[in-house]
Ligand SMILES: [Fe+2]
């Protein structure tokens with residue numbers, strides 16, 4: 001019984017030992033397999049990561065190329081816009097210079113034309129060169145004052161006033177066509193002679209019209225219309241009793257209405273073979289009294305405001321001592 005027990009005991013020990021050994025071996029085997037699997041897994045992951053990395057790098061590099069191209073494109077566009085802007089500026093500058101040259105040319109042509117015509121008128125007029133200079137300055141003074149009246153502000157811009165000033169010396173240019181016997185007569189004219197003298201308005205207008213047509217045909221220049229208005233209408237009267245057409249009120253061009261006051265003031269303060277020079281005060285009273293009949297009331301109102309300026313111009317450019325003394329009174 002004891003031996004049997006011993007045998008069973010030994011057997012059990014051996015079995016247990018064998019089992020223990022198997023367990024150890026199994027564990028070792030399992031550990032080997034796991035490690036191998038883990039290594040394979042890591043390698044696979046690394047492969048995927050590596051592949052992704054390469055793709056990403058390729059994509060990024062292509063994106064980089066696109067960005068560089070876009071930048072270059074935008075830079076090129078900016079550059080071409082800048083160049084186009086510069087070219088436009090250059091063209092504008094050239095255009096401005098050409099316009100300025102043309103304006104200067106036009107102003108010079110105007111001045112030379114008007115000056116030549118005025119000189120021609122002066123040689124035929126029994127009135128002095130002083131009359132032409134004085135009336136020219138009265139016209140400018142009057143026009144500037146009238147421009148401060150809102151009713152005339154638009155019509156009398158700086159350019160128009162300057163044109164009135166330039167054209168004023170041509171008001172009597174038609175006298176070129178009046179015979180010397182009448183023009184130079186040292187006394188009052190007869191009715192018949194006066195009728196001939198009156199034609200100077202129409203003659204002046206026609207002469208300037210021909211000059212204007214010639215200029216327009218040759219050079220598209222047109223600046224004598226104001227001169228034509230002045231020559232044609234400076235003897236019209238506001239109530240319609242003037243000549244040559246008997247125009248009335250606003251039908252008389254503004255330049256003609258202004259010229260009328262300037263011309264008559266100067267005739268009054270100048271001496272003539274048939275009259276002494278009137279004083280400044282007397283001339284002012286006559287013009288003031290004729291507002292609405294002979295003269296445009298608005299122009300007379302402006303004249304009254306600048307009458308002292310008229311006196312200064314008359315004194316500065318007076319032809320005779322006698323006139324200077326009358327003006328000083
Ligand atoms: Fe006249």
Ligand SMILES: [Fe+2]
Nearest residue numbers: 131171172263
């Ligand atoms: Fe005159």
